[in-house]
Amino acid sequence: MKRFKYSIIKYMPDPKRGEIINVGLVVFLQQKLDVRVINASAKLRMLDGSSSMDDIEHLKNSIEEISQLAGSPERAMSILRGFRGSSYLSDTAEFVIDDSNQYEQRVRNLFNLLIKPYSTKEKTVRTPRILSHLKDKFESMNILAKNTDELSKHKVVYNYPLNEKSGFHADFILKNGKFHITEAIDFNVNDLNSKLKETSMKVMTFMEGRKALGDKTGSYFVYTATSTIEKEITSHLNMASDYSDELFNLADTKDAARYFDMMSSLAGHNRLIH
Secondary structure, eight states, X not given: OEEEEEEEEEEOSOTTTTOOEEEEEEEEOSSSEEEEEOOOHHHHHTTOSSOOHHHHHHHHHHHHHHHHHHSSHHHHHHHHHXXXXXXEXXXXXXXXXXXXXXXXXXXXXXXXXXXXXXXTTOOOOOOOHHHHHHHHHHHHTTOBOSSGGGGGGTOBEEEEEEETTTTEEEEEEEEESEEEEEEEEEOOSSOOHHHHHHHHHHHHHHHHHHHHHOTTOEEEEEEXXXXXXXXXXXXHHHHHHXXXXXXXXXXXXXXXXXHHHHHHHHTTOOOOOO
């Protein structure tokens, strides 16, 4: 388990107005600072008509130069925290990862959450019913993570990013010695044709998961289907079976109990009583 301290770069273009925006992120590594700033001038224009991206790039370069002159991240942190001009660093916070391969993704997530301007074109994505059901169930079992940092506590993380560039996310992931990915589909729909493509995407997610997290990553395909529909989706299930360790139909009481018992056990809890 690895811990990293970080600060938000805050910018106040006009002290008289007192409006502050987050323009960057600084992660304090052992040998250097990882400095990232926004690349969208629209966020600056919301508050100040004269600020430009050149100002932000200059600020980034200044922070990096101070880091080099300071000689150590601790010394750089002390110096930078002493500045209280139009730009300054927030109090430090901390994030935790299990291995170095998770670093880049975790920092990107923080940047998107804390720094990146909201897009006016972004639409609210409706969460599929089966995913909502699983989230509610995991929460009732007290094993649903509040954030990705709780992955190291054997909690189940929802919508975990596997690859930022390709856009692959695991529906659910848990770590207990090795990673365990759950992908879920609801087959109880009128049009099953679209579900073949969705199944293919789930399979690709399993493949991406093993590529990013290791060949030993557990893969579990969870679905809901009535007995009638289950007969119609044999090809879908065969495809999923080829790339997953186990399949579970939540419409089947025994299958559902088996799956949630397994997840409870992986999370370090006692088996559920049915």
